[in-house]
Amino acid sequence: MAKWGMVIDLEKCAGCQACTTACQMENTRQPGENWQDVLYYTEGEQPSPQLKWFPRPCMHCEEPSCAAVCPTKATYKDQDGFVLIDWNRCIGCKFCMVACPYGVRFYTDEKPAVEPNVKGVFPSNEGRQWNPPWKMPDATEDPTRGVGVQPPGVVSKCTFCTHRVSKAPAGTIDLDPDNPATRDFTPACVVTCAPGARTFGDLSNPNSRVSKLLPGRWRRCRRAVQPRHPQGLRSRSR
């Protein structure tokens, strides 16, 4: 089994939010409910403040607290390392949202973050919260993995684009957007990242690019500094 993971080079990330937009289009998200987001920070004070940013998808923790607290096992970690939600089992108790240390889960039966509410323009009678024409094909949707347009009354989260990644040929260790053979299986945020800050591959294979990108210092310290052992890892170029 693969153990899919993502490395984000913070020195390459330009904070352009293209990943956020790609995720919105791929997974039919709206402002305020972005599975992928870039957080901005202001460091320092006048006269020399600095703008910093931090890309933040779900970390797909190795020991996800969201899965442990879910009373119905709707949130689970699958055999390939994805932390997913089965929308058919989710009862909308929101305990996973409370327990997620990164705040990357979304219950969208709430007031829209931006008015007017575009969801009202494309209503759905098929168990979805809305039905925009740009949503993914029906055949691609998979409520048991939280893939597709979010239904009412459930929580959603980043899937690492499992609907793309899971179709990669067996034995693939790198999902490289520059390689035509693997591009279609690569998560949308990785494909669209113009600076190439994101790398996606099999963390269980030492020959994969993600494994080689991880510096030893990160391997040593991640258990100490990251409470839930994220698989969505970050590194800096050396």
Added chain:
Amino acid sequence: MNARNQTRGAVDGVLAVAAIGLAISLAVAFTHLISQGHASFNTASSGVTWGLPVVTYVFFALTSTGLTLVASLALVFGLKAFYPIAKRCIWLSIASIVAGFASLALELGHPFRMIWAIPLNFQYQSPLLWMGVFYATFLVLGLLKFRRIHGGDWDSQGSRTLGIAALTAEVFAALTLGSAFGMMAMRPFWFGPEVPVNFLLSGATTGAAFAVLITYIAHGGLERMPQKVRSVMTGAMPKVLATAVALYFLMTLYRMVNGLWSNADGLQVWDVIVRSPLYWLEMAALVVAFLLMVGPDTRARGPMQVGAALLTLVAAFIGRYEFVIGGQLVPLFKGAWVPGLIDYVPSLAEWMLTIMALSITFLVYAMGERMLDLSAAPGPDTQDAAPDARIDAPLPRAA
């Protein structure tokens, strides 16, 4: 054989007010929920996730535990002075947990799915699973116990075993509910091994306060109470309430002291809480309630007891609100452009669910008062033995 006491008082009035309150709150809440869904709540993924309906659930669930604790003073621990209020407390604890569940059900995205999804998937690591197991167990055992004592079986081995099992389920339910918050290491405002005990203590406090309040509602005043009831209401019960209030006050006070001292991210909420008049209303209400119940002259007077009970309930509800909401006011892992503290004010629909839960509690209680003889106590043999078993002799009543 039961010694049945005729109850008077404001039960009919409570029944009418609760029915009206339930009808109005349900009408308003459902109007909002049907037209807007949970968008009618002021909760948000980027803000407060668990809002006032969860506060309401926690309050009534813990109150249920507290009422069972009060009933168990007689039914489990053998303090026979408490027999005259035990049946009423058991019934109200059932009413209270039903009210809490009702509030929670309307807060869930899929309440009916919960019925099969939780038992069939059985995530044993989740405190929510065990909390549901314990409260559901209590609901069954509590009803069975009530049925036993309603049939006059107060002290048989089976009845006593049922009482012990029901109490055990309730205590572990409250502790597990506390753990659901206390396990959250990423939220220092909630985190801590003392939180489950805090919840148990909070439940005992509101349970004692509700026990006092409904006894007065049932009888309409101290002077109208039968001798056995008056004995416990002027003797041990005010001391139980005073002890619970004092412990709860100290725990609340030192949570605040520790919170203000610490610099862990998330505990800056305490700076906001202590600037809120609600917090000082809570503390003042607890102090006044304690003073009323600890003073020899005031604790034996009916209006003072009712006042202390009401103050305690208001304070405890504020406390539950501060706890549940306070743990969510600092956004987790957000950029600097997100407000440092989330601004949350419950919506009308959320308040309606609180009123609904309160109405359900009193409606179910009042119906039980009218139909189930909640003043019943064990027969003459037990009652005769009661004075020797009391933990305190009745105090002289104030003129």
